[in-house]
Amino acid sequence: MKTLRMIALAGLFAAPLSMADVVVIAHPDGPDNLSENDVRDLYLNRSNAATPFEIAEGSEVRAEFHEWITGRSNSQLQSFWAEQTFTGEGQPPAEVGDSARMVDEVAATPNSVGYADPADVDDSVEVILTP
């Protein structure tokens, strides 16, 4: 894991534009004070404390978020949500098109959380976690 981070870090310096960064955002009225584990619980259907949003598959921001928070790859998440859906446990988070739309969606939805490229974040949402 450490080596991976080092490589990621090296990549960041070599090509600062190719690597997306990611922060966890929330509606300005909350929730706040969420730990990484709390966010993970929201995204893996263990908690209904807030409404999570997901960026559509294929986004680098999404991949980085999941590497950081849930440790699950896209195919693992697909299997997981298929199981949750068909056992009636719950539905996957609603998806938005990209990082900028994520900010709009979270800003407009009370008690929601999301994640975005810091470059897209403005003061319509609150940054609640950074890696």
Place this chain on the structure above:
Amino acid sequence: MKQLRTTKTRLAVCLLVSAGVTGAHAQEERLDRLESQLERLQQDMRDSRDTDFRINGFMSTGYARASNNAGYAGITEDSDVRSQTLFAVQGTFDLSDQTKATFQLLSRGKPKAEGGDNWETQLEWGYVSHKMNNGLRLRAGKMRTPLFMYSDSLDLGYAQPFTRAPNAVYDQVSLSSFTGADVTYNFDVLGQPIRTQVFTGHSENQDLVGGAELRNIAGAVVSWTDYTWTVRGVAARAETSIDNLLEGTAAPQLEIEDEDGKFYGLGLEYEQGNILAVSEITRRDTDGVFPERDGAYATLGYRFDDVMPYVTYAWVETQDDDKRPQGPLAAFNEKREDYSLGVRWDAMPGIALKADWTHSRAFGDTSGGLSGNATSFATGQGNRFDHTNVYTLKLDAAF
């Protein structure tokens, strides 16, 4: 969709109107109005997403063939596609924020050996669930009997790492669903998430060979996970009846009625980074002549992005063979080892392709629990096969 179209039309009208405006003050007023209108529209769009009815589906299809007619998982030298194929549709109605009704219709292909265009559609799940504010979830109706780690996704190949859930364990109890009620409760003990489920009900399937019934099922599941490790324990009991244990043989009918049946299972899963390890050990213990049977497996997989090769070792052995020393009942004595080598490829979102080679051997003095041997065993001719190789290709999809 209708909602979206209305939204677009309204938006277009708004824009046209705004284009015709002159005068700074009027324009500002209009802008304010437009903004609040837009906000309302966005809200409408979000609301339209929260529908009261959802439909999902999944399917599997594949090809299986064995090196001989031993009949592991019902697969013989005659290659078969139909028995590997199923299609399911699941619908969920939201009756309220906390109450849902769920059904699943599943259509399954019957093995080629049964002939004809044999497809059977049945209600696999049909229940009402209610989540209470204190975290209890109650369900009533027809549900999956939660005996195994993958019980809930027994037919949902897409949610399973392997091509076929290991028979040594998943064959222990062939009645996979029950009609009754269950209660699930999640709570934390010392900061550790524990999930408990208790269930009770009745299960019957006259289509199974011999016809089987479980009465007064009562069971409990406890599981814990930290997202890397999952540990799951289950214990259940039921009064077990089988109409004719020796159906399909020349021997006279043999009925077992309301024998006390118990089931115990322990499961362990490790999933971290590229590594997946799953293991389950189960015991089925019924009074009388019906065999007491232990089964276990361990699967190890390694993910290379979307491709995951895996190996499985599985073992099954009946523990009370002395109750059935000879005659037709001796066919129930079972000892077998299965070695599987397979791969899962997540070809695209919602679709996985799988391939598997399973080699079965080490039957000892038993039939190995394989249908091709059971018939010759029942007539005192002993084993026809001392091993089998089963090749499977499979496509699993969820949508």
